[in-house]
Amino acid sequence: MGDKPQVLRNPCGNAVGSSPIKGGLVQVELAGRRIIKWNPEKPQEVSTLADNFEGKKLGGMNDLAAHPNRSVYVTHAEWFLRPTDLEFKHSGVLKVDPKGKVSIAVDGIAQPNGICFNPKGNIAYVTEYSSGKILAFDMEKGTGALTKQRIFADLNVYAEKQGIKMRGGADGLRTDRKGNIFSTGPGGIWVLNSKAEFIAHLPVIATNLAIGGKDGKTLLITKRNDVVAINLK
Numbered sequence: 001m002g003d004k005p006q007v008l009r010n011p012c013g014n015a016v017g018s019s020p021i022k023g024g025l026v027q028v029e030l031a032g033r034r035i036i037k038w039n040p041e042k043p044q045e046v047s048t049l050a051d052n053f054e055g056k057k058l059g060g061m062n063d064l065a066a067h068p069n070r071s072v073y074v075t076h077a078e079w080f081l082r083p084t085d086l087e088f089k090h091s092g093v094l095k096v097d098p099k100g101k102v103s104i105a106v107d108g109i110a111q112p113n114g115i116c117f118n119p120k121g122n123i124a125y126v127t128e129y130s131s132g133k134i135l136a137f138d139m140e141k142g143t144g145a146l147t148k149q150r151i152f153a154d155l156n157v158y159a160e161k162q163g164i165k166m167r168g169g170a171d172g173l174r175t176d177r178k179g180n181i182f183s184t185g186p187g188g189i190w191v192l193n194s195k196a197e198f199i200a201h202l203p204v205i206a207t208n209l210a211i212g213g214k215d216g217k218t219l220l221i222t223k224r225n226d227v228v229a230i231n232l233k
Contacts (some may be wrong), residue, residue, distance in 0.1 A: 008040055009043045012029075013030065013031040013032050013036075014029065014080075015027050015036075016030060016063065017061070017064045017075075018064070019065050021037070021072075024037060024038055025038060025039070026049060026066055027064075028062065032048075032051065033057050033061075034049075034051035034058065035058075035074060048100075050100045050101075053090075053103075053104075056087035057087045058076065058102070059076055059078065059081055059085075059086045060076065060077050060079030061075065061079065061094075062114075063113060063114045064115065067121055067144070068121045069144065071095050071096060071098065071144055073093050073094070073096075073105055074096065075109075075113055075114070075115050075126065076090055076092065076094045077111060078091070091108065091110065091111070091112065092106045092107040092108060093105040093106045093112060093126060093146055095144050095145075097144075103144075105145055106137060106147075109126060109128060109135065109149075110131065111129040112127070112129075113126075113127045113169070114173030114174075114184075114208070115127075115173060116173050116175050116181075117139075118175055118179050119178075122138065123138060124136070124138075125152060125181060126146075127169075127170035127173045127184075128170060129169040129171060132154065132155040132156045132186060133170060134153045134183055134192075135149055136152035137149055153183075153196045155170055155186055156185075156186055158198060158201075161198075165187075166186050166188075167186045168188075169184075169185070170183055170184060171184040171185075171207055172184045172208035172210075174209055176216065176217075179193070180192065180199060182219065184206050184207065184209065188203040188206070189204055189209065204221060204223075206221040206228075208221075217231060218230070218231060219231075219232055
């Protein structure tokens with residue numbers, strides 16, 4: 001496809017978070033309040049993976065991540081919707097199995113935003129937007145529920161230690177092949193290792209991010225009107 005940006009789907013249904021799966025992508029489509037599947041090689045052939053929970057329309061979704069067990073996990077709350085438009089109350093993470101059945105993976109997270117898994121797939125990370133925190137969960141074998149919630153990192157505390165006075169919500173979130181965590185937060189993008197030890201801070205204000213490239217060493221960042229690519233070591 002080359003390095004030059006291309007328009008693949010237009011209109012895109014106000015798509016936000018996306019994640020690669022075998023044969024294409026899964027994506028949150030805000031306009032349809034659904035999770036869709038499609039292949040960049042055939043961008044107009046779009047199918048619905050899930051659009052309801054027990055017969056009720058999905059609510060305000062934000063980001064998602066595909067797990068090696070072929071299920072998709074999506075952060076779900078009141079994002080981009082009026083409270084009166086919600087058909088069920090839930091602020092946390094939903095699990096969508098390969099057949100499209102939706103279940104609650106975890107509830108009770110304030111403003112869940114980004115989500116990703118460690119390379120082994122046994123730990124999930126979720127950003128709590130307004131608090132600037134990254135939460136960690138164990139993946140329960142069998143059910144796929146997210147358990148043992150704990151605070152992995154409070155990015156505002158890291159900002160104080162690094163002398164960064166700016167604040168900012170924890171939004172986009174991804175891990176690399178080594179298990180390092182990349183997250184937007186106060187004053188830019190934060191990089192931590194799997195033990196929550198500080199590695200780096202990039203003073204680039206962003207909304208979302210992804211790690212890609214042929215060697216998995218390209219950090220892709222979405223800003224208000226731009227997409228920025230940064231080569232990683």
